[in-house]
Amino acid sequence: MTAPVLTLAVPSKGRLQENAFSFFARAGLKLVQGRGARDYRGVLREIPGVEVAFLSASEIVAQLASGAAHLGVTGEDLVRETIPDADLKVELLTPLGFGHANVVVAVPQAWIDVRTMADLEDVAAAFHARRGQRMRVATKYVNLTRRYFAEKGVTDYRIVESLGATEGAPAAGQAELIVDITTTGATLQANALKVLDDGVMLCSQANLVASVGANWSTEALRLARLILSRIAAEEDARTSRQVRARIAGDVGETARLAGETFGARALLGADGPGLELVCPADQVAPLADWLIARGAEHVAVSSLDYVFSARNPLYEKLAARIG
Numbered sequence: 476m477t478a479p480v481l482t483l484a485v486p487s488k489g490r491l492q493e494n495a496f497s498f499f500a501r502a503g504l505k506l507v508q509g510r511g512a513r514d515y516r517g518v519l520r521e522i523p524g525v526e527v528a529f530l531s532a533s534e535i536v537a538q539l540a541s542g543a544a545h546l547g548v549t550g551e552d553l554v555r556e557t558i559p560d561a562d563l564k565v566e567l568l569t570p571l572g573f574g575h576a577n578v579v580v581a582v583p584q585a586w587i588d589v590r591t592m593a594d595l596e597d598v599a600a601a602f603h604a605r606r607g608q609r610m611r612v613a614t615k616y617v618n619l620t621r622r623y624f625a626e627k628g629v630t631d632y633r634i635v636e637s638l639g640a641t642e643g644a645p646a647a648g649q650a651e652l653i654v655d656i657t658t659t660g661a662t663l664q665a666n667a668l669k670v671l672d673d674g675v676m677l678c679s680q681a682n683l684v685a686s687v688g689a690n691w692s693t694e695a696l697r698l699a700r701l702i703l704s705r706i707a708a709e710e711d712a713r714t715s716r717q718v719r720a721r722i723a724g725d726v727g728e729t730a731r732l733a734g735e736t737f738g739a740r741a742l743l744g745a746d747g748p749g750l751e752l753v754c755p756a757d758q759v760a761p762l763a764d765w766l767i768a769r770g771a772e773h774v775a776v777s778s779l780d781y782v783f784s785a786r787n788p789l790y791e792k793l794a795a796r797i798g
Contacts, residue, residue: 479526481698482689484538484547487515487529491681494573495548502709503781504702522701524694533557539565542688545695546702550574552656552679556619566685566796568703568789569710574681575658578616580623580674582652583645584667591673592627595652599631602651609633613641613650616676620654623676642666683789691797703789705781712779716759717742718752720771726750729769737762753782 485506486492496506499519506527508517517527528544536557538544548571554561582589589598599610610632614620617634624632635650642662644650654676657663663670683706689695718739722729730750733739737758742751750771754762763774 480524480692481695482526482528482544484528484530484535484544486548487531491574498571502705504705522698524698539684539686542686545686545689545699547684548681549684550679551682552578552677554684555677556616564687566687566793567682568685568792569683571681571683576656576679577675578619578654578656578677578679579670580654580676581663581668581670584669591671592629596629599629603631611635611650612652612654613637613644614654615641616654619676642668685793687796699793700790704783704787707787707789708781708783711782714756715753715779715782716756717777717779718754718759718762719775720750720766721748722750723748723770733762
C-alpha cells in the first residue's frame with residue numbers, strides 16, 4: 476500500500492456520512508472503510524496516497540484547525556463557531572449541497588412588537604431596568620452569538636449555554652430567547668418561537684474545507700489537485716448542459732456571442748457548421764431560442780457526466796491560500 480500523504484476527514488456516521496459518500500461518488504471517487512463500518516480509517520480507492528479519517532463533526536473541525544487533516548467535510552456553522560479567526564486557519568473551498576441549516580435568533584411569538592435586532596436591544600434595556608438583570612440568551616453557539624449581537628449593537632444580555640433542547644429554554648424559564656440552528660422552523664413554531672426579520676445569523680451547509688496549516692508537500696498538493704479536479708468536473712457538469720446545433724454563417728462569431736450573452740463555452744473548435752457549447756443549465760432555453768432565431772433548425776440538449784478543464788478554480792483557490 477502507498478503510505479498516506481494527504482488526510483481527508485469525513486463524518487463517521489449518520490446522514491452526513493451518507494451524503495459525503497454520495498458526493499464523492501458523483502465525482503467518481505469511492506470512500507472505502509478499511510475493515511467495514513466500524514473502522515475509522517479508510518482510503519480513496521481511485522487515488523492512492525489519500526487516507527480517509529472517519530471522525531465526528533467536532534473532531535473534523537479540530538483536525539482542520541490544527542493541520543492534522545488537509546481536507547475535511549463539515550458544516551460552516553461548526554467552523555465559524557469553533558475556530559477562532561477561522562478565515563486565517565481554513566479555506567472553505569466549495570459548498571456541497573447538503574446539511575443545510577440556518578443559525579437564527581428566535582424570540583417568543585408573544586413578543587409582538589419585537590421584529591428586529593434593534594427592537595431586541597430596546598427589550599434588553601427595558602428588561603434590565605425593570606428586573607435589574609440582563610436578558611438571557613440560550614445557545615450552543617456562544618461565539619457566533621457574541622459576534623452577531625456585537626455587530627447589531629445588542630449588548631445588554633448574558634448567555635446561558637444550552638446542553639439540551641435549546642428551543643425549550645424560554646418555556647422552561649431558563650432564558651428569554653434563543654440562538655439555535657434550524658432547517659424548517661417547525662420546531663421553533665412548535666415551541667411558540669419566531670425568527671427575527673434580521674435574525675438569520677448564518678446560512679450554513681456542509682462544505683469541503685481545506686486546512687491552511689496542514690503539511691502541504693508537493694505530493695499532497697498533487698493529490699489535492701486530483702481530488703479537486705474530479706469534484707470541479709462533476710460540479711461543472713451538474714450545473715451545465717451540452718448544446719448542439721448546425722448554424723449557417725460564422726460559427727465562431729455565434730459561439731463568441733453565445734458566450735457573451737448566455738455564459739456558454741465552445742466545447743469544440745468552430746471549423747464547420749456544427750456548434751457544440753457548454754451552457755449554464757438555467758440558460759439553456761433562452762440560448763436555444765436565440766440559436767433558432769439565428770438559423771438553427773434543431774437544437775439538441777444533453778446532460779453531462781463530467782467537464783474537465785485546464786483551469787481548476789477549486790485548486791487555484793487552495794493554492795492561493797497556501798502559497
